[in-house]
Amino acid sequence: MVHGNADKMHILTKTYVLFLWMHLLTFVKSQDCTLEQFLNSRAYDSNFDIIGLEASYAGGKQVRVGCNVGYTGFFKLICVEGKWQTRGNKCQPKSCGHPGDAQFADFNLAEGDDFVFGSKVVYTCHKGYQMVSRTNFRRCMAEGWDGVVPVCEAQQCPVINVASNVQIIGDPEEANYGNVVRFRCKSSSEVLEGSAEMYCDENGEWKGKAPICTEIKCTVPVIENGFVPGDLREYKENTVLNFQCDPQYKPAEERLSKCIKVGPKADWSPTPACEPIRCELKLPALTGTRYEPASRSVFSPGDTIRVVCGEEHWIVNEQTTSVESTCQSDGIWSIRPICQEVICSNQRDPLVYSWDVYRNEKKKLGDKVYYTCRWGYEATNSDHRATCTRDGWTPKPLCRGTRCDKPDIANADITYNNKWEYRNSEQVQYTCRIGNQNTFTITCNGGVWTGIKSCSECPKAAVPNGFVVGPHKDKLYYTCNEGFKLSTKGWWGEAKCVGGVWSGLEQCIDKRLCGEPPVIPNGKALGRFQQAQSLQIICNEGYLAENEELTCHNGKWHPTALSLKTICRPIADHCSPPTKVENAVVLTSYQKEYVSDSEVTYKCRDKFIMEGEDTIRCKNGQWEDKDIKCIPYCDKLSNEKLSMNFTSDKDRYMNGDVIEYECVIPDAAAEGTATCTDGKWIKTVECKVKPCPLPDATPNGIYKIIEGEDFVFGTTIQYVCKKGYHLVGKDTLTCSLDGWTDRTPTCQQITCEIDVMHPGLTAIGLPSGRETLEVGHTLRFHCSNEYQLDGSKEIECLETGQWSAPFPTCSEKCKVPRLPDNISFTPGASSRLLLKGQKLTFRCRRPGHFIQGNATVECLASGQWSASIPTCGNPVGCGKPPHLENGDTKETIRFQHRHNEKVEYVCQNVYTMEGGPFMTCTNGNWTGQIRCLKPCTVDEDAMSRHNIRFRHTWEKKLYSPHDDAITFSCSDGTRHDGTLEMRQKCINGVIHLPTCQ
Structure with missing residues (x-):
């Protein structure tokens, strides 16, 4: 019984365990994790590779999830109680690192945010370089960057070819972007025509055109306020430019402008220019001088001033103390506007023996000097004192002669009291050798002959010891016989009849005698040199004779002591050029030496003023010692x-x-x-300047400072719009005490308005609904088949807001009509529509028929033909042929002629036929042009009266019209217009004679 119970308990226990295991198995199945859970969770993204994963996993299962291609990461799923737990990192794009730099290029990231899988970089060559690789980009792939780093090479310009006389400086064969070549002419007698340099641009093209070397030539320059007379437009090297200035202007430089090589070019040097003519006055005026008006210093031509001198000064002459001077057209005062101090010469009168004046002494108005006269002369003042006046030394003369030398009166002979020397009051009688042989008496009065008369009319000339040729008109020529010579230096002479006397008729003297005295620098020789043995030497003012006479020896004049060049030496030593004054110039031209008593005046440069006197005088080789300074102000x-x-x-x-x-x-x-x-x-203190606020920016434009700085008072800025925009408002603003002077302008886009389109016209590139288009936009046009395009096929919107050409129109084509079978036209038309300007020429197909109407018609712009299309009809005959003036028909005149029948004409005798000789009956009308032209005859009497002759001896007297020509010339060689001859044709009986002077 117990055993049975035990077995029963064992069976119950097994059943329970089996039940419990089955229950547990059912529970565990319900705790699985599915793939769908992961796909719907936040942990999932598209970068995971889920291919190969199962639909579900049991609890506690660990699953590693991979990444798609190009991504990397470590990610794990763990199934816990039916839910996924995650470990690791999500998938991230793989990094490719730096893509690599390309020489002469930059790159930018075109796709992606970093150098990771899927990103793309694009390379761009620098300016002047070009991409030689097939691609210009690289992509980041799973294995790294694809391809290779692109290569950029420099743009290279082609070889430059120049003429052999051009020299190239630089490498013209292997030039890269930025390289520059320069040019010059190999010959110094040539100049460069064109650009002096060229550079290789970023497109591999040479900027500029290769020059050529040409002959040095200058073109006529444009001269403001001046002009170049004549028709010559081009001048050769070293040619002087003869230019003229307008009235009131003068050449800016005294040097002549020549065509020379200036640098690489031919140009005028100095540059021809005209400047206004001005006359200047130095203010304040010098001592003893004043001006009316006194407020101006610069005058124009035609302006006048009055110069007023002090009591001891003069102008023009010693008697004048006030004068009006006019600024002349050459910039020079008509009268030098400076008064001179009245000073009498300290040089001794030749007739004065003793002279109480020192060599460098200056004698002024009112000064008196004691003097005595030479032998043969007496003082005209009883107290022997001379007074300095405005008329010079008085009395005049200082010395009066007590004797007279024998006078030499042309064409007269002494007939009473002939001797070499005469006393005062003595008389001599002369008789003329020519004419009515008049007799007259002269008297010695105070050493001077009075009563001398002229023997008028020129008699037959005779030269003793020589011969005369002529006279020719009022001149004769003469020379001397062997052994004689003229008193002048030449071997022949010329004489002219003046008042009855042969002027210039010299004597022939013996070769052993001395003739005309030589030129003495700074002096002269006095006395009658014919047959004289010595002459007195008189030196100019400021010079003194080292020798008082010349002597004759063997036919030549000689000084007794010194050479002719030094016979008159300066009374006082000359001065060397005046010393330099800092910041000043001298108001006269430079000289190597200055005579004693000469003056120079200094003038200070701009921003400097003269301290003290500005004028110094040369005194006996030394300049006055004055402290002249130019001080700044x-x-x-x-x-x-x-x-x-x-x-x-x-x-x-x-x-x-x-x-x-x-x-x-x-x-x-x-x-x-x-x-x-x-x-x-x-x-001591620099004041601050009132500032203005920063100027406002304007969209699509910029501003820049063009005057001043830092946006303070006085600073001016200028606004400029970018391309395609125009400025509205004032472009410049200035910082004032009240701020900027105007409102900030704006930049408005430039557009072109679209015109109304002509019917039948179509525009390609025209957006619908637009009334305007931007700068750079282009339109292309065409017309429908029945129309033709009139105008440009393509136009562009320009930066001016205007189209590059007007909008075209469409005009109708002309329709070719259908014609009857008896008429055709040429050229044959492949289309039934013709363009304007095209023509059709018609003809009749049947023999003997003719075109009725215009045989040729043209297609007009209106699409209509220029005339009605003609028809073909039977031909019509003609009546009596027309009359020909000065001609007739060759055969008997008939009153009826058939279509296309011809009649021959002839001209009357000597008449020439033009055109013809036939006229043709054409459908009832006579066609053909015939004229009988009259020949030309030459009136040789008229030619003789007008000083005209034949140019060639074979010229004839009868000429045919239009064909024959005659060449005339003037008897004196030149026509009134300067030409030598003129060729004239016979035109219907008339030959025009040329006009001679």
Whole structure:
């Protein structure tokens, strides 16, 4: 019983365990994790590779999830109680690292955010370089960057070919972007025509055109206020330009403008230019001179001033103290506007023996000098004193002769009292050798002959010891026989009849005698030189004779001591050029030496003023010792930015002058002083300048400072719009005390308006609904089949807001009509529609028929034919042929002629036929042009009267019209217009004679 129970218990226990295991198995099955759970969870993304994963996993199962291609990561799923737990990191794109730099190129990331799987970089070559690789990009793949780093090579320009006379500096064969080649001519006698240099641009093209070397030539320049006379437009090297200035203008330079090589080009040097003609006055005026008006210093041609001199000064001459001077067209005063001090010459009169004046002594108005006269002369003033007056030394003359030399009167002989010397009051009688042989008497009066008369009319000339040729008109020519010579230097002479006397008729003297005295520098020889043995030497003012006479020896004049060049030496030594004064120039042209008593005047440069006198005088080889200085000065203190307040009423401040001022914008040191120092202002305080707010920017534009700086008072800015936009408003603004002077401008886009389209016209590139298009937009046009395009096929919107050409129109084509079988036209039309300007020419198919109407019609712009289409009809005959003036028909006149029948004409005798000789009957009308023209005859009498002759000896007297021509010339060789001859044709009986002077 117990055993049975035990078995029963064992069976129950097994049943329970089996039940419990089955229950547990059912529970565990319900705790699995599924793939769907993972796909729907936040942990999942598309970068995971789920291929190969099972639909579910039992609890406790660990599953490793891989990544798609190009991604990497370590990720694990763990199934716990039916839920997934995650470990590790999600899949991330693989990194490819740096894609690699390309020489002469940059790259940018075109796709992706970093150098990871799927990203793309694009390479761009630098300016002047080109991509030689097949691709310009790289992509980040699972295995890294694909492809290779692209290669950029420099753009290379083609070889430059130039002429053999052009030299190239640089390498013209292997030039890369940025390389520059320069050109010059191998020959110095040629100039470069074209660009002096070319550079290789970023597109591998040379900028500029290869030059050529040509002969040095200059074209006629454009001269403002001037012109170049004549028709010559081009000048050769070293040719002088003869240009003229307009009235009131003069050449800017005294040097002549020549065509020369200036650098690589041919140009005029100096540059021809005209400047206004001006006359200047030096203010203040020199001592003893004043001007009316006195307020101006610069005058134009035609302006006048009055020059007024002091009591001891003169102008024009010593008697004049006031004069009106006019500014002339050459910029020179008609009268030099400077008064001179009345000074009498200190040179001794030739008739004065003793002269109480030192060599360098200056004698002024009213001064008196004691003097005595030479032998044979007496003083005209009893006290022997000469007075300096405005007329020079008085009395005049100082010495009066007591004797007279024998006078030499042309064409007259002494008939009473013939001797070499005469006393005062003695008389001599002369008789003329020509004409009515008049007799007259002359008297010696104070050493001077009075009563001399002229023997008029020129008699037959005779030259003793020589011969005369002529006279020819009023001149004769003469020379001397062997052993004789003229008193002048030449071997022949010319004489002219003046008032009955042969002027210039010299004597022939023995070769052993001396003739005309030589030229003495700074002096002259006095006396009758014919047959004289000596002559007195008189030197010019400022010079003294080292030898008082010339002597004749063997037919030549000789000084007894010195050479002719030094016989008159300066009374006082000459001065060398005046010393240089710093910051000044001398107002006369440069000389190597200056005579005693000459003056020079200095003038200071701009911004400097003269201290002391400005004029020095040369005295016996030395310049006056004067302390001439040019000291700097300051102009008004500049206050352009209105940053200071100060009082100043002077235009010029000297060294050391001080101005006090205060700043407009207060500062710690708002007051200061400015001191004029060496021509510049030295300020103790620099005043600040009132600023303006930063200027506003304008969309699609920029601004830049064009004057001043830092946006303070006085600064000016300029706005500029970018391409395709135009400025609305004022483009410049200036910072003033009240801020910017104007409103900020705006940049509006430039557009072109679309015109109304012509019917039948279609535009390609025209967006629908648009009324305007932007700059650079292009339109292409075409017309429908029945129309033709008139105008441009393509137009572009320009930066001016205008189209590059007007909108085209469409005009109708001409329709070719259907024609009857008896008429055809050429050329044959492949289309029944023709364009304007095309023509059709019609003909009749049947023999003997003719076109009725216009045989040729043209297609007009209106689409209509220029005339009606013709028809073919039977031909019509003609009546009597027309009359020919000066001609007739060759055969008997008939009154009826058939279509296409011809009639021959002939002209009357000597008449020439033009055209013909036939006229043709054409469908009822005579056709053909015939004229009988009259020949030409030459009136030789008229030619003789008008000083005209034949140019060639074979010229004839009868000429045919239009064919024959005759060549005339003037008997004196030149026509009125300067030509030598003129060729004239015979025109219907008329030959025009030329006009001679």
